[in-house]
Amino acid sequence: MTAPTPIRAAIVGYGNLGRSVERLVALQPDMELVGIFSRRDALDTDAPVFPVANAADHAGEIDVLFLCLGSATDIPEQAAGFAKLFTTVDTYDNHKLIPSHRTEMDAAARDGGNVAMISTGWDPGLFSINRTLAEALFPSAEQHTFWGPGLSQGHSDAIRRIPGVIRGVQYTVPREEALAAARTGGAEISGKDAHQRHGVVVADAADHDRIREAIVTMPDYFVGYETTVEFVSEDEFERDHQGMPHGGRVITSGDLAGSRSTVEFSLELERNPDFTGAAMVAYGRAAARMRAEGRVGAVTVLEVAPYLLSPASLDELIARDV
Amino acid sequence: MTAPTPIRAAIVGYGNLGRSVERLVALQPDMELVGIFSRRDALDTDAPVFPVANAADHAGEIDVLFLCLGSATDIPEQAAGFAKLFTTVDTYDNHKLIPSHRTEMDAAARDGGNVAMISTGWDPGLFSINRTLAEALFPSAEQHTFWGPGLSQGHSDAIRRIPGVIRGVQYTVPREEALAAARTGGAEISGKDAHQRHGVVVADAADHDRIREAIVTMPDYFVGYETTVEFVSEDEFERDHQGMPHGGRVITSGDLAGSRSTVEFSLELERNPDFTGAAMVAYGRAAARMRAEGRVGAVTVLEVAPYLLSPASLDELIARDV
Numbered sequence: 001m002t003a004p005t006p007i008r009a010a011i012v013g014y015g016n017l018g019r020s021v022e023r024l025v026a027l028q029p030d031m032e033l034v035g036i037f038s039r040r041d042a043l044d045t046d047a048p049v050f051p052v053a054n055a056a057d058h059a060g061e062i063d064v065l066f067l068c069l070g071s072a073t074d075i076p077e078q079a080a081g082f083a084k085l086f087t088t089v090d091t092y093d094n095h096k097l098i099p100s101h102r103t104e105m106d107a108a109a110r111d112g113g114n115v116a117m118i119s120t121g122w123d124p125g126l127f128s129i130n131r132t133l134a135e136a137l138f139p140s141a142e143q144h145t146f147w148g149p150g151l152s153q154g155h156s157d158a159i160r161r162i163p164g165v166i167r168g169v170q171y172t173v174p175r176e177e178a179l180a181a182a183r184t185g186g187a188e189i190s191g192k193d194a195h196q197r198h199g200v201v202v203a204d205a206a207d208h209d210r211i212r213e214a215i216v217t218m219p220d221y222f223v224g225y226e227t228t229v230e231f232v233s234e235d236e237f238e239r240d241h242q243g244m245p246h247g248g249r250v251i252t253s254g255d256l257a258g259s260r261s262t263v264e265f266s267l268e269l270e271r272n273p274d275f276t277g278a279a280m281v282a283y284g285r286a287a288a289r290m291r292a293e294g295r296v297g298a299v300t301v302l303e304v305a306p307y308l309l310s311p312a313s314l315d316e317l318i319a320r321d322v
Numbered sequence: 323m324t325a326p327t328p329i330r331a332a333i334v335g336y337g338n339l340g341r342s343v344e345r346l347v348a349l350q351p352d353m354e355l356v357g358i359f360s361r362r363d364a365l366d367t368d369a370p371v372f373p374v375a376n377a378a379d380h381a382g383e384i385d386v387l388f389l390c391l392g393s394a395t396d397i398p399e400q401a402a403g404f405a406k407l408f409t410t411v412d413t414y415d416n417h418k419l420i421p422s423h424r425t426e427m428d429a430a431a432r433d434g435g436n437v438a439m440i441s442t443g444w445d446p447g448l449f450s451i452n453r454t455l456a457e458a459l460f461p462s463a464e465q466h467t468f469w470g471p472g473l474s475q476g477h478s479d480a481i482r483r484i485p486g487v488i489r490g491v492q493y494t495v496p497r498e499e500a501l502a503a504a505r506t507g508g509a510e511i512s513g514k515d516a517h518q519r520h521g522v523v524v525a526d527a528a529d530h531d532r533i534r535e536a537i538v539t540m541p542d543y544f545v546g547y548e549t550t551v552e553f554v555s556e557d558e559f560e561r562d563h564q565g566m567p568h569g570g571r572v573i574t575s576g577d578l579a580g581s582r583s584t585v586e587f588s589l590e591l592e593r594n595p596d597f598t599g600a601a602m603v604a605y606g607r608a609a610a611r612m613r614a615e616g617r618v619g620a621v622t623v624l625e626v627a628p629y630l631l632s633p634a635s636l637d638e639l640i641a642r643d644v
Contacts, residue, residue, distance in 0.1 A: 020578070020579065023579035023580065024461070024578065024579050026579075027461035027579060028461070095644070098640060098641075098644050099637070099640055099641050102640065119644055124644045126455070126585075128643050128644040129455075129628045130587075131642075131643040132628045132629060132631070132632055132639050132643045133448070133451075133628050133631060135632065135643070136604045136607075136628075136631035136632040136633070137597075137600040137601060137604055137631075138600065139346070139349035139350070183590070256342070256346065256593070256596040256597060256599070256600050257342065257345035257346050257348075257349060257596060258345065258593070258596065259591070259592035259593030259596045259597075260592045261589065261590065261591045261592060261593075261596065261597045261600070262589070262590040262591075263448075263587075263588075263589055264586075264587070264588045264589075264590075265452075265585075265586070265587050265588075266585075266586045266587075266588075267583065267584070267585055267586075268505070268583065268584040268586075269581070269583045269584075270581035270582045270583060271578070271580070271581035271583075274578040274579060274580065274581045274583070275459075275578060275581075275583045277578070278459040278460065278578050278583070279459060282458045282459055285458075300629075300636075300640055300644055301628075301644065302627065302628045302629040302636065302639055302640065302643070302644065303627045303628075303629060303636070304627060304628075305624065305625045305626060305627050306451045306454045306455050306458075306623075306624045306625075306626075307454060307622075307624040307625060309454070309455060309458035309459075310454055310457065310458040311458070314622075314624065314625070315421070317454050317624055318420060318421055318424065318622055318624065319420075319421050320453075321450050321453040321454045321457070321624070322417070322420050322441055322446045322450040322622055322623065322624065
């Protein structure tokens with residue numbers, strides 16, 4: 001049973017994430033897409049496109065606005081402005097700055113009488129709630145987050161900045177020994193022990209040795225990690241390295257007054273933006289519902305009751321899932 | 323930072339679960355144990371023991387009462403009576419009857435101005451919230467729950483009822499092919515394809531063939547499952563089969579408008595009652611807090627925001643986990 005009145009959704013930002021959210025909103029039984037805000041005149045979409053400068057004109061028509069914008073500059077510069085006008089959802093992922101992002105979004109959302117659902121997606125997002133949930137079960141939890149196997153944008157960009165690199169990507173892979181140690185508990189696992197890094201590069205053969213050396217000695221990004229570099233042909237790169245696979249896991253273990261337990265939450269994602277978009281859409285539903293129930297201000301994923309994410313009614317979920 | 327006033331907890335029922343909850347409450351930074359209600363005069367505990375018949379006398383002294391009682395008869399007979407007097411937490415696990423348990427507990431808890439947190443533990447409980455959460459991400463989710471490797475009480479009891487069985491236990495084990503199919507998606511997996519059953523029995527050698535036959539042909543419990551029976555000596559049984567290990571996993575996969583994702587939540591538990599108790603204690607914290615914020619009536623795990631489970635403050639959790 002779905003709500004009688006659909007949730008009126010809109011999107012700002014039309015990169016990979018915005019396009020995923022557009023496709024996913026179309027598949028929700030309880031949402032309809034009002035339109036997409038853009039700085040560009042024309043987008044490759046059948047949805048209505050509105051100039052972002054006129055956003056205020058649409059304030060009464062939209063129950064939730066998906067901020068499909070980058071965390072580096074767009075969210076810090078634009079998110080609070082949108083939160084004054086609309087109930088919003090974002091995927092702001094600069095972990096250290098999330099508390100200050102929350103403060104800023106809270107003020108803007110209260111100013112406008114809206115909800116600002118912040119830092120959704122999977123990390124932050126689903127991983128955050130699993131960290132809190134699993135940690136709460138143990139008097140003294142040992143908890144480790146692993147990322148991958150998957151494509152790291154930041155490390156791929158770092159490889160592509162090396163002179164002579166024609167094309168390049170980097171995959172982050174959790175180390176099996178570190179996963180086993182996290183499950184058993186009792187071992188120290190540092191970030192650099194936990195993951196290995198694999199670069200895949202297209203370059204002239206004469207440049208291979210120099211590029212390999214530049215990668216494995218790059219401070220911050222690669223030094224201290226077990227790093228491998230593979231050179232492939234342009235055709236092979238085109239065929240095998242165009243995807244955006246990702247995933248990861250949160251492993252929590254500990255003693256429970258005499259016995260050991262391990263809790264693990266893992267994701268395997270064929271295409272990262274699609275899954276990030278799916279989490280965003282579900283939290284968008286929760287944001288619209290919480291606003292409808294009178295909540296205003298910034299809300300984190302830790303504050304959302306699970307049933308609010310589903311289009312099914314609470315009674316239906318209790319009969320089916322509990 | 324913990325709440326300035328500790329949550330005053332009490333326990334009714336002093337079997338495996340009640341004893342686990344007692345040990346775990348002692349390790350919480352924000353709880354204190356007021357006492358244990360029992361029909362027996364003396365329990366092997368240092369905590370105060372109160373006659374269960376005098377429960378009403380303690381109504382003002384207890385913020386949350388852990389109902390460590392069996393689902394077969396104790397909870398149906400006694401839980402609503404306690405919910406009139408106290409904010410309660412239970413682990414009622416008869417899935418089909420949870421909606422009617424909720425109705426009954428809701429009425430009793432409202433009558434007394436209390437919260438009744440129902441059907442906590444891991445299944446129902448943590449698995450329930452993962453079913454709802456993961457299902458909400460996919461337009462059309464494929465979801466499977468697996469139990470084990472672990473000890474099944476019901477199947478162990480069934481084996482022990484066979485004449486000639488001196489001692490016996492049964493382990494439920496998910497089949498690897500079924501786990502792989504659930505992760506990939508697209509396959510039909512029935513309950514009997516999903517698990518295999520392994521019985522471990524102590525009996526006179528002359529009875530082995532007859533007992534094995536009685537097990538594998540037992541309707542409802544074993545027919546249709548891949549079942550193995552192992553006979554061991556009394557010493558070996560004593561050494562290797564006294565534990566209560568359990569675990570399981572919820573695997574959800576589906577298409578996200580063009581790509582596939584898989585979400586998995588898994589548990590590996592050295593001692594089932596300790597983990598069930600740990601989940602119960604965390605939901606007891608949430609129940610006491612929700613009551614303090616004015617909520618009354620039955621509450622399911624689907625309605626609990628994750629941060630309410632933790633002794634840490636929301637600000638601290640946001641800085642640490644999000």
